[in-house]
Amino acid sequence: MGAGRYAPSPSGELHVGNLRTAMLAWLFARSSGREFILRIEDLDTARTAAGAEEAQLRDLAAIGLDFDTVSPRQSERLPVYAEALSELRDRGLLYECFCTRRDILDAPRAPHTPPGAYPGTCRHLSEAERAERRQHRPAAWRLATDHETVTVQDTLLGPITGQVDDVVVQRNDGTPAYNLAVVVDDHLTGVDQVVRADDLAFSSPRQAHLRGLLYGAAAADEVQYAHVPLVINGESQRLAKRDGAVTLSRLHDVGLSSERVRDLLLDSLGLPAGPLAGAVDGFDPAALPREPWVFEPPAGA
Numbered sequence: 001m002g003a004g005r006y007a008p009s010p011s012g013e014l015h016v017g018n019l020r021t022a023m024l025a026w027l028f029a030r031s032s033g034r035e036f037i038l039r040i041e042d043l044d045t046a047r048t049a050a051g052a053e054e055a056q057l058r059d060l061a062a063i064g065l066d067f068d069t070v071s072p073r074q075s076e077r078l079p080v081y082a083e084a085l086s087e088l089r090d091r092g093l094l095y096e097c098f099c100t101r102r103d104i105l106d107a108p109r110a111p112h113t114p115p116g117a118y119p120g121t122c123r124h125l126s127e128a129e130r131a132e133r134r135q136h137r138p139a140a141w142r143l144a145t146d147h148e149t150v151t152v153q154d155t156l157l158g159p160i161t162g163q164v165d166d167v168v169v170q171r172n173d174g175t176p177a178y179n180l181a182v183v184v185d186d187h188l189t190g191v192d193q194v195v196r197a198d199d200l201a202f203s204s205p206r207q208a209h210l211r212g213l214l215y216g217a218a219a220a221d222e223v224q225y226a227h228v229p230l231v232i233n234g235e236s237q238r239l240a241k242r243d244g245a246v247t248l249s250r251l252h253d254v255g256l257s258s259e260r261v262r263d264l265l266l267d268s269l270g271l272p273a274g275p276l277a278g279a280v281d282g283f284d285p286a287a288l289p290r291e292p293w294v295f296e297p298p299a300g301a
């Protein structure tokens with residue numbers, strides 16, 4: 001039996017877009033007989049807000065989501081990531097990068113490369129050049145790729161094809177990068193179903209590539225992806241806290257109970273109101289709406 005997961009960052013309260021994605025992740029896992037795992041992704045300590053994790057757990061429970069396992073926080077798993085990084089390093093798959101963000105933006109690049117894509121500046125430095133640069137700036141570590149094209153299968157989007165790039169796998173403060181931590185955690189906790197918002201779809205080919213490098217092609221192939229539509233505001237922008245009453249606590253303030261919010265989310269997915277268990281049997285990914293859901297926060301309070 002595999003597992004699905006929901007993996008929030010504790011940067012603040014969840015809004016209805018986050019809650020809807022979490023509900024979908026739960027429904028995908030439960031309807032396919034998988035376990036459901038919660039993982040707190042707190043490596044970006046600058047974004048961690050006091051009390052946010054507790055508030056997120058409370059709100060997820062309030063709309064009826066339960067978890068079989070709460071994974072250790074990512075901040076508690078640094079040795080696990082370090083092991084994966086040293087394996088990649090030992091295999092000669094990583095190289096040191098001394099570039100600043102500015103360096104990367106200013107570097108000459110081939111036509112048609114997206115802005116911010118890494119131009120490969122540090123890949124072929126000599127050992128002497130690296131030694132010199134280490135005097136001035138700690139290195140980040142990047143994955144050396146051949147820019148191969150990788151395709152993953154998505155239940156909702158179909159094939160997602162992307163060219164892998166020399167992503168950072170360890171930041172220059174020593175912290176494992178997001179893509180590395182996600183891949184390691186998913187594999188080691190048995191996650192074979194990734195449900196998340198579709199603005200992250202672009203990262204799945206590179207994560208699949210990294211999973212294949214670390215754990216073999218079969219481990220990469222077993223992952224089922226479902227990138228679900230975003231929730232947007234009345235101006236067609238991604239829903240955000242500034243849009244008003246979009247968190248469960250603010251919705252309570254304007255008179256909507258947790259059950260009412262749960263039912264609104266279920267209705268937005270074409271599913272029957274009531275406890276979530278009632279939506280599991282009839283859950284059919286093929287019948288889910290493929291358009292973003294427009295949420296206009298109720299006025300008041």
Ligand SMILES: [Zn+2]
Nearest residue numbers: 097098099122
């Ligand atoms: Zn560099």
